[in-house]
Amino acid sequence: MSDExxxxxxxxxxxxPGVRKERDEYGPGGVGVTLYRLDxxxxxxxxxxxxxxxxxxxxxxxxxxxxxxxxxxxxFPDSRTTASFQIQTPEDVPGAIELFRMGYERAVTRANPAxx
Numbered sequence: 001m002s003d004e005x006x007x008x009x010x011x012x013x014x015x016x017p018g019v020r021k022e023r024d025e026y027g028p029g030g031v032g033v034t035l036y037r038l039d040x041x042x043x044x045x046x047x048x049x050x051x052x053x054x055x056x057x058x059x060x061x062x063x064x065x066x067x068x069x070x071x072x073x074x075x076f077p078d079s080r081t082t083a084s085f086q087i088q089t090p091e092d093v094p095g096a097i098e099l100f101r102m103g104y105e106r107a108v109t110r111a112n113p114a115x116x
Contacts, residue, residue, distance in 0.1 A: 006046060008093050010034070013100045019043070036100065039111055043103035046096075050087040054099050056106070057081065069095060 013019055013036050022035045035045040044054040053073060056064065058080040064070035070083035087096045 005087050005090065005093055006034075006048075006050065009046065009052075009087060009096050009100070010036075012097050013043075013104075016101075016104055019104065038104060038107040041107040041110065043107050044100045046087070052085045052087060052096055052099065054083050054085070054103050055081050056083055056102070060102075064099070070099060 010021070014021060016038075018038050020037055022037065024033045024035065032048040033045050034048075036043050042055070044052055046052045051074070054070070061070070061081055061083045064083045065072060070085050073079050073082040073084045076082060083099070085096050085099055086092065
């Protein structure tokens with residue numbers, strides 16, 4: 001995993017209307033975390049080691065894992081709502097962006113139900 005891969009994901013996600021980032025240098029396990037939000041809604045976050053986490057309804061999370069587009073959270077594999085993704089190679093970037101986009105679309109819909 002390289003910082004450039006995380007930068008590619010960040011450039012894309014921050015290009016979406018209303019998205020901002022927050023940085024926590026001392027996240028879980030002492031690994032820094034970058035959170036991406038639309039207003040107050042988190043659309044996902046990435047740990048400095050390339051591990052990304054997303055919250056979805058359980059049926060969406062389960063389908064993402066079943067289809068191989070995400071994995072269970074390593075520390076909380078029994079979570080019904082958290083899906084994870086490892087950004088380790090250039091080929092992983094589109095998959096990470098897809099999951100952020102799903103989180104973004106859910107946040108947009110929740111912020112503006114008339115859009116749904």
